[in-house]
Amino acid sequence: MAAAAQPSEKSDGLVFHPMDQFIVQPLFGSGPIHWYTVTNVTLWMGLSVVALVLVMLVGTSKRALVPGRAQSIGELAYGFVHKMVEDVAGRDAVPYFPYIMTLFMFIVLSNFLGLLPMSFTTTSHIAVTAVMAIAVFLAVTVLGFVKNGVGFFSLFWISSAPLALRPALALIEIISYFVRPVSHSIRLAGNMMAGHAVIKVFAAFAGVALISPLSVVAITAMYALETLVSFIQAYVFAILTCVYLKDALHPHH
Amino acid sequence: MAASTDQVASKCIDGYGSAIGMPQLCGDWMANQIFWLVVTLVIIFLILSRIALPRIAEVLADRQSTITNYLTASEELKSKAEEAERAYTQALNDARSEASRLLDASKAEMKKELQAAINKADAEISVKVGESEKSIAEIRNNAMASIEKVAKDTAKEIVVALGAKADAKTINAAVSSKMKG
Numbered sequence: 001m002a003a004a005a006q007p008s009e010k011s012d013g014l015v016f017h018p019m020d021q022f023i024v025q026p027l028f029g030s031g032p033i034h035w036y037t038v039t040n041v042t043l044w045m046g047l048s049v050v051a052l053v054l055v056m057l058v059g060t061s062k063r064a065l066v067p068g069r070a071q072s073i074g075e076l077a078y079g080f081v082h083k084m085v086e087d088v089a090g091r092d093a094v095p096y097f098p099y100i101m102t103l104f105m106f107i108v109l110s111n112f113l114g115l116l117p118m119s120f121t122t123t124s125h126i127a128v129t130a131v132m133a134i135a136v137f138l139a140v141t142v143l144g145f146v147k148n149g150v151g152f153f154s155l156f157w158i159s160s161a162p163l164a165l166r167p168a169l170a171l172i173e174i175i176s177y178f179v180r181p182v183s184h185s186i187r188l189a190g191n192m193m194a195g196h197a198v199i200k201v202f203a204a205f206a207g208v209a210l211i212s213p214l215s216v217v218a219i220t221a222m223y224a225l226e227t228l229v230s231f232i233q234a235y236v237f238a239i240l241t242c243v244y245l246k247d248a249l250h251p252h253h
Numbered sequence: 254m255a256a257s258t259d260q261v262a263s264k265c266i267d268g269y270g271s272a273i274g275m276p277q278l279c280g281d282w283m284a285n286q287i288f289w290l291v292v293t294l295v296i297i298f299l300i301l302s303r304i305a306l307p308r309i310a311e312v313l314a315d316r317q318s319t320i321t322n323y324l325t326a327s328e329e330l331k332s333k334a335e336e337a338e339r340a341y342t343q344a345l346n347d348a349r350s351e352a353s354r355l356l357d358a359s360k361a362e363m364k365k366e367l368q369a370a371i372n373k374a375d376a377e378i379s380v381k382v383g384e385s386e387k388s389i390a391e392i393r394n395n396a397m398a399s400i401e402k403v404a405k406d407t408a409k410e411i412v413v414a415l416g417a418k419a420d421a422k423t424i425n426a427a428v429s430s431k432m433k434g
Contacts, residue, residue: 022272023270023276024282024285033282035285041289042289045289063311065316071312098298098306102301122286126277128286193277
């Protein structure tokens with residue numbers, strides 16, 4: 001988090017570099033970043049896998065009848081997502097539960113790891129969230145046509161509306177359907193990026209002795225908010241995936 | 254995190270290692286991020302779907318079945334306890350009725366004994382009363398005889414004292430007739 005204090009050619013008092021924390025850089029040496037280069041993205045995604053192994057594998061390895069703390073967390077996560085899939089997308093969506101669980105666990109662990117000082121928040125990048133959102137969009141669309149055939153178009157043809165309104169509504173529904181991956185991905189990346197950038201701006205203000213106490217209070221408050229946002233955005237991403245899945249399985253309103 | 258200053262300046266990083274614009278929009282890095290994201294998601298999916306989720310599902314099912322077993326066992330024990338309570342109540346009622354039966358019997362016996370004792374005492378008392386009456390009558394008769402004799406003697410003395418000749422026979426007859434009243 002030292003980016004803000006780094007010397008710059010225009011270093012006259014306050015220096016703001018709130019976006020430097022999002023720079024992708026190679027872990028070893030320097031040079032151009034190819035698709036296979038081991039970068040800080042690799043490191044922090046790898047750490048999310050390590051965290052996942054700790055919570056979901058090591059924690060549950062005892063298979064205790066009365067769970068300990070670690071096992072409780074694993075079971076809580078399982079029960080939380082499983083119930084969400086069942087309640088939102090319906091009972092026949094349960095086979096897709098591992099996919100939604102994968103997305104939820106990756107996002108929630110990456111968000112929380114990103115809250116560590118000096119860390120790199122992988123989910124703050126639109127490239128990351130867009131891949132997940134587009135994957136969800138494509139999977140749900142393909143699934144909708146596979147399960148319902150042409151009947152999937154009834155998602156856009158609202159039979160409960162007056163006939164005259166239906167073409168207009170269909171246009172709106174189609175536009176909103178294709179906007180889904182955009183809002184789905186930008187919501188997560190934007191939330192994560194904005195919160196982290198704001199914390200970094202407050203941190204830059206801490207360089208002024210007079211403002212620094214206020215700055216520390218503001219950072220603490222923002223950190224608390226970001227902790228909440230980290231979970232809520234993972235939840236929102238997962239629950240929207242469930243809603244889209246429900247539309248694919250039951251397109252009739 | 255600060256970019257190391259030895260990093261080659263690119264179209265996304267200036268000469269001082271700071272970001273130019275939003276790093277999120279830097280096209281040079283996207284392929285790298287997408288590649289590692291796909292790798293990560295595949296690993297997470299394999300860990301979850303192959304090991305973690307079946308294991309947790311199994312643990313939860315085990316717990317559910319254990320709870321169900323315990324519930325059935327407790328239901329059984331409860332019915333047993335209820336049965337035992339019924340038996341206990343039955344025994345208690347039996348004991349109560351037996352006790353009251355015994356109480357009644359002993360009451361009746363005691364009453365009989367008491368009656369017999371009362372009768373015996375009454376008989377003894379009446380014998381005693383008879384004897385007493387007899388002795389009282391005897392005493393009274395003796396007393397009457399003594400009084401008569403004293404009266405006769407007194408009358409004789411009075412007659413003599415008055416200077417008349419005491420005719421014993423006449424005086425005795427007169428006193429006896431007076432005493433009979």
